[in-house]
Amino acid sequence: METYYLIDFENVHNQGLNSIDKLTRTDHVHLFYTDNALNISLDIILTKGVEIVPHKVPVRKQSLDMHLVSFLGYLLGVNRNHKCKFVIVSKDKDYDNVIKFWMSQENFHQIVVRQARIDAEEVNLGISKKKAKQKAKKEEVEKKPLKKKTEKKGLFKKKDKKKQDKEPEKKSVKKTADMDLQSLNTEIQRVLAKAGVDNKEVNRVASIASKFHGKENAKRDVHVALVKEYGQDKGSDFYKQIKSFIKA
Numbered sequence: 001m002e003t004y005y006l007i008d009f010e011n012v013h014n015q016g017l018n019s020i021d022k023l024t025r026t027d028h029v030h031l032f033y034t035d036n037a038l039n040i041s042l043d044i045i046l047t048k049g050v051e052i053v054p055h056k057v058p059v060r061k062q063s064l065d066m067h068l069v070s071f072l073g074y075l076l077g078v079n080r081n082h083k084c085k086f087v088i089v090s091k092d093k094d095y096d097n098v099i100k101f102w103m104s105q106e107n108f109h110q111i112v113v114r115q116a117r118i119d120a121e122e123v124n125l126g127i128s129k130k131k132a133k134q135k136a137k138k139e140e141v142e143k144k145p146l147k148k149k150t151e152k153k154g155l156f157k158k159k160d161k162k163k164q165d166k167e168p169e170k171k172s173v174k175k176t177a178d179m180d181l182q183s184l185n186t187e188i189q190r191v192l193a194k195a196g197v198d199n200k201e202v203n204r205v206a207s208i209a210s211k212f213h214g215k216e217n218a219k220r221d222v223h224v225a226l227v228k229e230y231g232q233d234k235g236s237d238f239y240k241q242i243k244s245f246i247k248a
Contacts, residue, residue: 001026001083001084001085002026002027002028002079002082002084002085003026003027003028003084003085003086003087004027004028004030004075004084004085004086004087005023005027005028005029005030005087005089005118006030006032006068006071006072006075006086006087006088006089007029007030007031007032007089007090007118008032008064008065008068008088008089008090008092008095009031009032009033009037009040010032010033010034010036010037010064011064011090011091011092012089012090012091012116012117013037014040014041014044015117016089016090016116016117016118017041017044017089017117017118018117018118018119019117019118019119020044020050020118021050022119023049023050023118024049024050025049025050025051027050027051028051028053029050029051029052029053030053030055030071031052031053031054031055032055032057032064032067032068032071033054033055033056033057033064034056034057034058034059034063034064035056035059036059040054055067055071065092065094065095068088068095069095069098072086072088072098072112076102076110076112079110083109083110083111084110084111085110085111085112085113086110086111086112086113087113087114087115087118087122088112088113088114088115089114089115089116089117089118090114090116091116095114096114096123096125098112099112099113099114099125100125103125113125180213180214180247181210181213183245184206184209184210184213184245184246185206185210187242187245188202188205188206188209188242188245189202189203189206191241191242191245192205192238192241192242195241197238201230204229205226205238205242208222208225208226208229209222209242209245209246211225212225212246213246213247214247214248215248216248217248218246218247218248219243219246219248222239222242222243222246223235223236223239223243226238226239227239
């Protein structure tokens with residue numbers, strides 16, 4: 001992992017650069033200083049194998065701090081597609097707020113810490129554990145509704161599928177039944193009208209036939225209903241003319 005050390009030389013002086021010779025080619029040192037700083041040791045400048053970039057900034061109140069933080073933002077932007085570690089080497093706790101700001105950002109994959117010296121331990125700001133805990137809690141909260149929503153959606157899909165499977169069958173049966181009744185009425189009207197039966201009786205006979213058409217014992221029930229409506233002789237006569245069209 002590439003590591004960038006941003007040295008507040010005005011704050012840590014040469015002591016903050018202890019063990020700089022132990023850094024590797026993946027480490028980069030940016031040294032911020034002003035004319036007020038003590039002389040930088042030549043041993044540090046001449047350290048072999050370590051990239052040291054000096055940044056002289058104007059002498060103003062908190063000038064070095066602002067320049068260092070500004071450059072930190074620049075480095076974060078330049079390395080946004082690469083996971084890197086950024087170490088602010090300073091005893092100044094004011095940098096901690098900047099570190100907390102960056103580490104609290106969503107989808108921020110970089111590491112920003114503060115140390116008093118290059119070879120010192122990182123100052124524990126309690127950020128990583130807190131951030132991990134918040135992230136885990138957020139993912140857990142977001143995951144539950146999504147899971148329930150998915151299950152519910154899946155249930156609706158199954159119901160819809162069953163409904164779709166049944167609907168064509170119902171429509172098909174209903175359509176067939178309507179066609180049978182239509183055909184029955186047409187045939188009854190044709191036969192009875194040809195026999196000289198008046199329209200009122202034709203419609204009544206067709207109505208009785210339609211009532212029992214397609215049901216169990218349909219022919220028997222139509223015969224009985226016609227005899228009851230028109231008497232034995234006339235009812236039986238109507239039945240004989242239409243019985244071939246009735247389906248049981």
